[in-house]
Amino acid sequence: MTKTNLITGFLGSGKTTTILHLLANKPSNEKWAVLVNEFGEVGIDGALLADSGALLKEIAGGCMCCVNGLPMQVGLNTLLRQAKPDRLLIEPTGLGHPKQILDMLTAEVYQPWIDLKATLCLLDARQLLDERAVNNDNFRDQLAAADIIVANKNDRATDESRRALADWQQQHAAGREIIQAEKGKIDVALLDNLRQNLRELPGSAEHSHSHAARRGLAALSLPAHQRWRRSINSGQGYVACGWIFDADTVFDTVGILEWARLAPVGRVKGVLRIAEGLVRINRQGDDLHIETQSVAPPDSRIELINSEETDWNSLQSTLLKLRLSL
Template sequence: MTKINIISGFLGAGKTTLIKKLLKEVYQGEKVVLIENEFGEIGIDGGFLKDAGIQITEMNSGCICCSLVGDFGRALKDVMEQFSPDRIIIEPSGVGKLSDVVKAVKDVQFDSTVELDSYVTVADANKCKMYMKNFGEFFNNQVEYATTIILSRTKNIKQEKLEEVVKLIREHNKEATIITTDWEQITGTQIVAAMKKDNSLVDELLKASDICPECGHHHEHHHEHAHGHEEKECSCHEHEEHHHDHHHHDGEECSCHHHDHHHHHADEVFTSWGKETPHKFEKTEVENALKALSETDEYGTILRAKGMVSGADGNWIYFDLVPGEYELREGAPEYTGRLCVIGTNLSEEKLEKLFHIS
């Protein structure tokens, strides 16, 4: 029996960190295939999970919610045939809608040896309110269709704020199990037990939402699938790694201007900028760049920045940024430096200057 787990979450929520914990503490000994869907031009996360012994299929060419009928369905079947895995973990784009992913997985014709095990959303407790306000079409969908919602970064959150976050989530999903305890205090086994909640709620939501069979969007979606019009492709990407909260700013509110989006493709709202670079960076140089991205709107509204670059001292610098916080750490050498920034109204020219892209 092959079990399929969908682990969704908005940009920078901590999906990859959760997956690593589950692989280490629960799924050891299983043959696991991770299918990642990226939003952007440069695949960043493929290298982060190599040491876990996981086969990764990155689909940089298209958004999971638009490509599922073709590429994604084929990818799933190829995985089954090539690897005969015990488990498939699907990590959708951070700007993908969970309803689209669930619908598309259900549409793939599997035999009786495949079981949909769980639909999970990882949500940053410090940013739920802000993301609901500014990117509700995408963030709220991930909350609404999850059977388990795992809050990240709850270690130092104030009790009243945590309770407010749970209340906000309950307004969108009354039935899901919500994990609020800091991940360091509970085991992967405890998390998996919560993830095994019955999926009937999702089935009911999918039925009630009258989703278009062509692309997984609601029937009132603006794209016209049945009238000979060319479907607009979208390019989605995102992944996350370690976050140790080294640098904090007030991330509760942001200057985003997408408060009222209805049935959009991700590429109608979000933009990605990705580059490869051989430039050797001073650590202070990278930190100053992240500080500029985090504290100003000069480069656009930055929702996620990630990369690995060669350091001037011979060490490699890995970095992650989400609104209000960023982290630098040392990492293993890569074949070349890679950068990716995701947000809205990005100034590519200024980003190229900031990161010395000639």
């Protein structure tokens, strides 16, 4: 049986960073796999996890629990039966609802295959000050379903957000421990905690999406001779717009960082080729984290998520001008 953990959390809570930390600290004699899903179409998290050493399956452009979870079942079955990992980490989109996924993982058909351990939910305490997040069914139910709540980004917390977290814990999480963390650095041993939170969750009334195309994994690559493309996805009051560029496209380093910093959106994630190699960009609100490496990625991908429609054409026009001449 494969030990399995669901790693949930709302947009920008630090799920991918946490998974990267866990993979970097896994037992050396174990084979781990990750099943990752994104709200957008271009597969940023997959690019971020590509060099982690884990087996990886992506479900892009939607969520695991839509359409009776068929995309998830395909990815899950492939990993379990072909790869046979010692541990599987499942990262749903930040806008995903946990009920359908947990129902699937506990179904009788998977009992011979899956040893479901604790569900972890990443929380940026500052989100408790955001009415849009607090009033979102998925945000509330991700926390309600968690066996372990990780108050991530503790280094970014404010006095106000710490008070909000303490109040929230008293009202909604009495008896459940909240782990404080920075940059997703948590103890790998937490993954072996037993699943204890067996409360029945309602389905999310907000859980609906409008997808540009149901292309699944095919959405993660460019057709031959196409230099770039754009994909837009929307649902639950959020819009994602992403771009993927071919391996010959290189961006101006300073220009792309300024573009990402100033884009009038709430969320920016990207892995892009620059003259120096690659740059990873992760922005939530005003928090901007960048990381550079000398080894270039196989292509460039960047995605923006916002709570309202944005002038994507204007942003695209500026983005295209940041490409360096070959």
